[in-house]
Amino acid sequence: MTDDTIIDRCEAKGLRMTGQRRIIAQVLDDARDHPDVEEIYARASKIDTAISLATVYRTVKLFDEVGIVDRLEFGDGRARYEDADRDHHDHLFDLRTGAVIEFVEPEIEALQEKIAQKLGYRLMGHKMELFGVPLDDIKPEKDA
Amino acid sequence: MTDDTIIDRCEAKGLRMTGQRRIIAQVLDDARDHPDVEEIYARASKIDTAISLATVYRTVKLFDEVGIVDRLEFGDGRARYEDADRDHHDHLFDLRTGAVIEFVEPEIEALQEKIAQKLGYRLMGHKMELFGVPLDDIKPEKDA
């Protein structure tokens, strides 16, 4: 949405900015993928070896609670995180390779809003994940 | 889709039907909600006190793998399960009460199929969860 970094947004929300939080914020800002906590920890550790896993957990949880990052789950048991302040998109999970493809589909957004209202709700958020296999990678089935 | 019970479908798939599996299948057949493993275990235990939690875990995992039940995740860290052979539906999560409302929206289904194809994928499955608050339960904000 804006060009603010995560650090900017932390400060705007009045969070106390420690060295560790700055590093984690930077890691998340730089990420173009959807790292899990272990991965964020690994990247942060390259900058500051002393950072602890518990701090990473506490920090991403905090960032999620104040809406600075989004927590994603792709069903593999680990939570993944991404900067919340990007154009809204959903995810397609490549079942063959595990790759995550992002896409935006305004039609879906509008439809979801409509559905929620029809059910008597105000939509506060949503999650949509598609799971698929590449079209050019489907094995022939019964016919030779 | 059909009127087959879960037990019927297990047999159709050639699964060995033990007493425990029958009980768990029955519990899932009777469930109108989305129980987690602990809850399935509790319900199964009422029928057979000797059943073990490990068996429930193993069985729902098996049922999920062969497509007899669907595994759902609502972000609370536990997996939930429901009979896969019901009219397809998605879920709206009531943020105020924690209730889960099911809905069917063919337009969404069609759109998802289209999106996957546009991205070069064959859609194998999807998950969509809406999160909302009841319209008649929203606090007035700034205007009186």
Place this chain on the structure above:
DNA sequence: GTACCTGCAAACTTTTTGCTACCGA
């Protein structure tokens, strides 16, 4: 008969938390 299944307990993975020392505003 035998391959597969179960119960039990131990192990594993991911995430949270109690405590003490420390640091940012």
Place this chain on the structure above:
DNA sequence: TCGGTAGCAAAAAGTTTGCAGGTAC
């Protein structure tokens, strides 16, 4: 200054697994 924060290690929560005995087909 001083209340929030970090690190560490222990614990919690959910799930999986090795093993020995049991069971469906």
